Amino acid sequence: MSELIIPYLLTVVFVSFVINLVIALYGIFARPTLVKKIIALTIFSDSLNSLAIFVGYRVVSGRVPAPPVVVNYTSPQGPAQLAKVTVDPLPQALVLTAIVIGLAVTLFMVKVTMQVHRIYGTTSVRKLERIEHGNKGEEDEGVVE
Amino acid sequence: MKVTDLVVAASIVALALLLSYAMFLGGIGPVPVRSELRTLALNYILLTYNPAKIIYSALAPEGVTAIVWDYRGLDTYFETAVMFLAIISVVALTHGCKVRIGLGKGGMSLIVKTTTRILMPLIVLAGVSITMHGWLTPGGGFQGGATIAVATVLALVTYSIDTLAKHGIRKKILLAMRSTGLIGIALTAVALLIIGLAVGVNAYIFQNQERMGSPLAFPAYFSGTPTGGSLLFYNLFEAFAVSAGLSLAIIVTSLREEEVKETLRGEGVE
Numbered sequence: 033m034s035e036l037i038i039p040y041l042l043t044v045v046f047v048s049f050v051i052n053l054v055i056a057l058y059g060i061f062a063r064p065t066l067v068k069k070i071i072a073l074t075i076f077s078d079s080l081n082s083l084a085i086f087v088g089y090r091v092v093s094g095r096v097p098a099p100p101v102v103v104n105y106t107s108p109q110g111p112a113q114l115a116k117v118t119v120d121p122l123p124q125a126l127v128l129t130a131i132v133i134g135l136a137v138t139l140f141m142v143k144v145t146m147q148v149h150r151i152y153g154t155t156s157v158r159k160l161e162r163i164e165h166g167n168k169g170e171e172d173e174g175v176v177e
Numbered sequence: 178m179k180v181t182d183l184v185v186a187a188s189i190v191a192l193a194l195l196l197s198y199a200m201f202l203g204g205i206g207p208v209p210v211r212s213e214l215r216t217l218a219l220n221y222i223l224l225t226y227n228p229a230k231i232i233y234s235a236l237a238p239e240g241v242t243a244i245v246w247d248y249r250g251l252d253t254y255f256e257t258a259v260m261f262l263a264i265i266s267v268v269a270l271t272h273g274c275k276v277r278i279g280l281g282k283g284g285m286s287l288i289v290k291t292t293t294r295i296l297m298p299l300i301v302l303a304g305v306s307i308t309m310h311g312w313l314t315p316g317g318g319f320q321g322g323a324t325i326a327v328a329t330v331l332a333l334v335t336y337s338i339d340t341l342a343k344h345g346i347r348k349k350i351l352l353a354m355r356s357t358g359l360i361g362i363a364l365t366a367v368a369l370l371i372i373g374l375a376v377g378v379n380a381y382i383f384q385n386q387e388r389m390g391s392p393l394a395f396p397a398y399f400s401g402t403p404t405g406g407s408l409l410f411y412n413l414f415e416a417f418a419v420s421a422g423l424s425l426a427i428i429v430t431s432l433r434e435e436e437v438k439e440t441l442r443g444e445g446v447e
Contacts, residue, residue, distance in 0.1 A: 136426060
C-alpha cells in the first residue's frame with residue numbers, strides 16, 4: 033500500500049510547489065505595487081528552495097530519512113551506515129546560503145521601496161511611470177502599461 | 178477588476194493546471210521519488226568524516242557544513258560577498274542619516290520589555306550554540322548568525338532605536354564587526370597558503386586537511402572531539418559577519434521618517 037501512497041503524496045507536494053511558483057510569478061508580473069512584488073518574490077524564492085530540498089529527498093523504506101550527519105563517527109562503518117538512510121546533503125548546502133542572501137537582498141529591496149515611497153508618495157509602478165512621463169494622472173483608469 | 182487582470186489570472190490558472198496535468202502523466206520527466214542516493218551525494222556522505230581517506234575528507238561529521246565551507250568553499254565565499262554587497266547597498270541608501278536621541282516614545286509596555294530582557298540572552302545563547310556545533314550537528318555560521326540577529330530585531334521592536342544606540346549597537350560598530358568577520362573568513366581561506374609559502378611546501382586556497390601534494394592541515398581534533406579543522410573558524414567568523422550584517426541592515430531599514438526625510442531634503446531631493 034505504501035509504495036502506492038508515497039509516490040502519490042510526493043506528486044501532490046511537487047505539483048503544489050509548481051502551482052506556488054506560478055502564483056508567485058503572477059504576483060511579480062501582474063501586481064502593480066512594489067510591496068506586493070517583493071512579497072511574491074519571497075514566495076517564489078521560498079518555493080524554489082523547498083523544491084531544491086524536495087529534489088534531495090529520498091524514500092527510505094521502514095523509517096524517516098536521517099539528516100546528513102555522521103552520528104556514529106567513531107566507528108569506521110559510520111559513514112557507510114549513514115549512506116543507507118540519509119538524504120542528499122548538496123541541495124541543503126545550496127539552499128542554506130540562498131536563504132541568507134535572499135534575506136539580505138529582500139532587505140535591500142524593501143529599503144529601495146521605502147525611499148521610492150518617500151520621494152514619490154506611491155509604490156505603484158503604473159503611477160510611477162506616469163510621474164516619470166510628466167503626466168499628472170488625469171486618466172487614472174484605463175491607461176495601463 | 179479590469180479585463181486584463183481577468184485574462185492574466187485565467188491564463189495563469191490554465192498554465193498551472195496544464196503543468197500539473199503534464200506532470201501527473203509524467204510528461205516532463207518522472208517525479209523524483211528516489212530510494213537511492215545520487216553518486217555525488219554518496220561520495221560526500223562517505224568522505225565527509227573519513228580518517229582513512231584523509232586527502233579527500235573534511236574530517237567533519239556534518240555533511241552540509243563540510244560541503245558549504247570545504248568542498249564548495251569558494252562558492253560560499255562569493256555568496257557571502259553578495260550578502261556583503263546587499264548590506265552595503267542598504268547602508269549606502271541612508272548615507273548621512275543620524276539616529277537622533279530623544280525622538281522615540283519609549284517602546285512597548287513593561288510586560289513586553291521584561292519578557293524581551295529575559296528572552297534576548299537565551300536567543301543569543303541559542304545562536305552561539307548553533308554556531309559552535311556547526312560541524313557536529315545541523316547548524317553553522319549562517320544559521321547561528323541569523324538567530325543572533327533575531328535578538329536585535331526583538332530589541333528594536335520592543336525598545337527603540339534610541340535604546341540600541343545607547344547600548345552601543347551603532348552603525349559603525351556593526352559595520353566594523355561585519356568587516357572583521359569577512360576579513361577573518363578571507364584570512365582563514367589563505368592561512369595555509371601563507372604558512373606553505375613561509376615553510377616552502379605546497380598549499381591551496383580553502384585548504385582544510387591534508388590534500389594531494391600538500392601535508393599542511395588545520396588541527397582536526399580538540400581534546401578528542403572533531404573540530405572540522407578550518408570549519409570551526411569559518412563558522413565563527415561567518416556567525417559574526419551574518420549577525421552584525423543583518424542587524425545593521427534591519428537597524429538602517431527601521432530609521433525614523435524624520436531622520437531620513439531630513440537627509441533627503443538636505444540633498445535637494447523633493
